[in-house]
Amino acid sequence: MRSAAPDGPNPSQLFDDTSTGGRAVGPGFRGPEAVGAGYPGQALLSDPMSNLAMAYGSSLASQGKQIVDKNLDRFIPISKLKYYFAVDTVYVGRKLGLLVFPYMHQNWEVSYQQDTPVAPRFDINAPDLYIPAMAFITYILVAGLALGTQNRFSPEILGMQASSALVWLIIEVLATLLSLYLVTVNTDLTTIDLIAFSGYKYVGMIVGVVAGLLFGRTGYYLVLLWCCIAIFVFMIKTLRLKILSEAAAEGVLVRGAKNQLRMYLTMAIAGLQPVFMYWLTYHLVR
Secondary structure (H helix, E strand, C coil): CCCCCCCCCCCCCCCCCCCCCCCCCCCCCCCHHHHHCCCHHHHHHCCHHHHHHHHHHHHHHHHHHHHHHHHHHHHCCHHHHHHHCCCCHHHHHHHHHHHHCCCCCCCCCCCEECCEECCHHHCCCCCCCHHHHHHHHHHHHHHHHHHHHCCCCCHHHHHHHHHHHHHHHHHHHHHHHHHHHHHCCCCCCCHHHHHHHHHCHHHHHHHHHHHHHHHHHHHHHHHHHHHHHHHHHHHHHHHHHHHCHHHHHHCCCCCCHHHHHHHHHHHHHHHHHHHHHHHCCHHHCC
16 A cells, blocks of 8 residues: 655645645745734734824824914914905906006995905905015015116115015004004004005005116106005095094094094005105116
């Protein structure tokens, strides 16, 4: 009787059977289960303490984000800033036309919806920060171009130009806030509104400097004079509804010393715009 064949490898077989069906594997070889179980990441994920630590870390990160957003909104009203940048191309075009030619505009009142002013893209009279911000940046670029055509350009001079314009803007807004406080005006004007209204003058400054580059000092003075008158009219028409709103509601726009002070304050704010427009541009045109 012939004995059974030994379990060793078949001499006629060139390669060992490594398929999943074969349970017999060579020495020193571990199956997929053994290899997978050796990964440290898998052991870490299956550890309950690791999962608890990850959940606790995510909770701390979420709480930290909420605290940062809350404190940031206290000092920088992000939600309010979104309103002032809610513009579109149509609004920007119409507002630029209003800043340069405000004489034919009739209705200057800001529209409201449920005691909330509508977004600027729906109301040309609403203040925005997009045009002042873009106008300020464009003014710096045009100033650099003007200095370059006169061989006076340098990064230091351009930096001083930008810093000077920004400092004067801050001084103007702070002086206006102080004046409103001293005159005790009850108005819905906010600091952001004042920044927006004060920043509109950069549009006329850009037009004046560009006219000076194209047509010389004569073109600069003529165009800047037009833009100065336009911004004066624009500010008078706009601010009188803000500063004199309480008096207008009472029907006494002229009588009383307090109302006279409010009218003078409105004219002073509007009159400062041409002064700054000339002061910040006259040295750029030669």
